[in-house]
Amino acid sequence: MSSEKTLNDWERKFQDNGYRLTTPRREIIRVVAESLKPLSPMEIFDIARQSIPTIGLVTVYRTIEKMESLKLIHRVHHINQCQTIFRSTQDHQHLLICTKCGKTEYFEGLDVEHAFEALSQKYEIEITGHSFQLFGICKTCANKPDKEQPSQ
Amino acid sequence: MSSEKTLNDWERKFQDNGYRLTTPRREIIRVVAESLKPLSPMEIFDIARQSIPTIGLVTVYRTIEKMESLKLIHRVHHINQCQTIFRSTQDHQHLLICTKCGKTEYFEGLDVEHAFEALSQKYEIEITGHSFQLFGICKTCANKPDKEQPSQ
DNA sequence: GTGCTTGCAAATTCTTTGCAACTTT
């Protein structure tokens, strides 16, 4: 899908949901829809500002909120930015996280590395690492609908 | 591996690398090594403070730094915390990211969902979502050793 | 005209840095 089509789609989604298409908002949408890489709010701001110098960073944050609620974007894991930490194991990097209580464990039984060679060639990129996390509701939380934290 | 063993391992790693084992540092290590879930710096601080009330949040940040350089921990993707955004597609959530220039694209050719049913049963958790990202060096960057950004 | 949206300023929250006092080795 061309980015021009994406852009129209996004603008239509905004209107269909009762959001107005203002000049700054359209520019922010355009920047994100056409970007080849994940962007931080400040990066979006800097790019958008080149066309609309009076734009405010706050508007960027608020437009991101709306794009997210419309599911037009999602958040990308950049290792250096995430500040939630967990003990690592040498072997496995595959995590299973309960979104309700936070309980987390490493899991085995899903081999993804076997496909890396073929993907490297197909997409012309040398794969050097990966992040793989599954989210779900653990047994304990499924049985207790109320908020519950693990012992620590 | 029991968390007691983990704890001893970690303390030894600190000492082997010339870091001193101080009271606050040991407590922070203990909290992280024994935690069942990923923790933010503030959460670590709050738990550690229960045993060592005089501990400082700064020490938590600095100990995290050291644990990370010793590869005892790693950072976990929590969707609500990461502020780097990228357009989403309805179908695929699998990203290929060049760590040098940031260029990102969705990829196909790796079916992970097929294993979810078996994993759900094995780990007693209902899987509701996942995040899967591959990191690497794209062809363009591999040919140009200098820093280079994609057009946007 | 109505009501959503904007940008500013200020308030919060999060993270890093400088430094003198303190601990570990």
Add this chain to the structure above:
DNA sequence: AAAGTTGCAAAGAATTTGCAAGCAC
């Protein structure tokens, strides 16, 4: 004793909120 480490205070970033003026519909 030497060198690494601590916690405070302050600086610096990043994000959110209140609000009057402005704009889309």
